[in-house]
Amino acid sequence: METVKLSGDGRCDSPGYSAKYGLYSFIEQSSEKVVDFTVTQVSQVANSNAMEKADILREKWLSIVHHTANVHDWDGCTHFHGCAHPPLERDDEKAIKWLKIGEPSHDVLKEVVFDKKIQAAAEKLSEFCHTGSLESFHALLTKYCPKRQHFSYKGMVARAQLAALDHNANSGRNHASITNGDRQGEHRYRTVFPKNRKAWVAKPIKEKKSYCHVSEMMCDVIGRRRSGREDGNINVPDLPANIAPTPRPPVEDVVTAHLTRFRQ
Numbered sequence: 001m002e003t004v005k006l007s008g009d010g011r012c013d014s015p016g017y018s019a020k021y022g023l024y025s026f027i028e029q030s031s032e033k034v035v036d037f038t039v040t041q042v043s044q045v046a047n048s049n050a051m052e053k054a055d056i057l058r059e060k061w062l063s064i065v066h067h068t069a070n071v072h073d074w075d076g077c078t079h080f081h082g083c084a085h086p087p088l089e090r091d092d093e094k095a096i097k098w099l100k101i102g103e104p105s106h107d108v109l110k111e112v113v114f115d116k117k118i119q120a121a122a123e124k125l126s127e128f129c130h131t132g133s134l135e136s137f138h139a140l141l142t143k144y145c146p147k148r149q150h151f152s153y154k155g156m157v158a159r160a161q162l163a164a165l166d167h168n169a170n171s172g173r174n175h176a177s178i179t180n181g182d183r184q185g186e187h188r189y190r191t192v193f194p195k196n197r198k199a200w201v202a203k204p205i206k207e208k209k210s211y212c213h214v215s216e217m218m219c220d221v222i223g224r225r226r227s228g229r230e231d232g233n234i235n236v237p238d239l240p241a242n243i244a245p246t247p248r249p250p251v252e253d254v255v256t257a258h259l260t261r262f263r264q
C-alpha cells in the first residue's frame with residue numbers, strides 16, 4: 001500500500017479593504033500535484049482555524065514524550081489524544097527500546113521537547129517539508145488571482161482551479177539541457193541571489209511549460225455547450241457581504257461619528 005503524504009498551507013489576501021478570501025490548498029508530496037483546495041471568507045473563523053492548527057501542531061510535537069515511553073494515547077489535550085500511527089504489533093512493541101518515564105534519558109528528552117525555543121523552531125520545521133511545491137503553486141496563484149484585485153467568490157474558485165490545472169500539468173518537469181553547441185547535453189542553470197542566503201546560487205532551469213491542458217479544456221467546454229451538458233457549477237456558500245462583524249450602519253451615522261472624533 002502506498003502512503004499519500006499531504007501538505008497543506010493557506011494563502012490569505014488582506015492587503016486592503018476589499019480583498020477578503022483565504023485559500024487553503026493541499027499538495028501530495030511525492031507527485032507534487034495539487035489534490036484539493038478551499039476558498040474561504042477571511043474572517044474571525046479563519047483566524048481561529050489558524051490558531052487551532054498551531055495548537056494541533058504543538059500537541060503533536062509534545063506527544064513525542066508519550067510515544068517514546070510506549071504510551072500511545074493520553075488525556076489532557078484538546079485536539080490530539082493519541083499517536084497517529086496504527087496499533088503496534090506485539091513483536092514490534094517488544095523489539096523497540098522504549099524510554100522509561102522518570103529515568104534520566106526520558107527526563108532529558110522532556111527538557112528538549114518542552115524547550116520553548118526548540119518548540120518555535122519545530123513549528124517552522126513542519127513548514128520546511130512542504131515549502132517547495134506549495135510555494136511555487138502559491139506563486140502561480142498570484143498570476144491567476146492577483147492579490148490586489150477583487151474577485152467574486154465564483155471568480156476566485158475558477159481562477160484557483162485554472163492555477164491548479166496549470167500547476168498539475170507542469171509539476172515534475174525535467175531539468176532542461178543545452179540543445180546545441182559545444183556544451184550540448186549539459187544541464188542548464190541560472191544564477192540567483194536569494195535574500196536569506198546572502199550569496200549567489202545556481203538554480204536548475206526546468207524544461208518549457210506545456211499548456212496542452214488548455215486546448216483540451218477548451219474542446220471540452222465547446223463539447224459541453226453543444227451537448228447542453230452545462231453542469232459543473234460552483235456552489236457559492238452563504239457568504240457575508242463584507243468582513244465586518246456588524247452590519248453596515250447608515251452613512252450619516254459614520255460621518256457624524258467621524259466628525260465628532262475629528263473635533264475632539
Ligand SMILES: [Zn+2]
Nearest residue numbers: 067071072083
Ligand atoms: Zn505512539
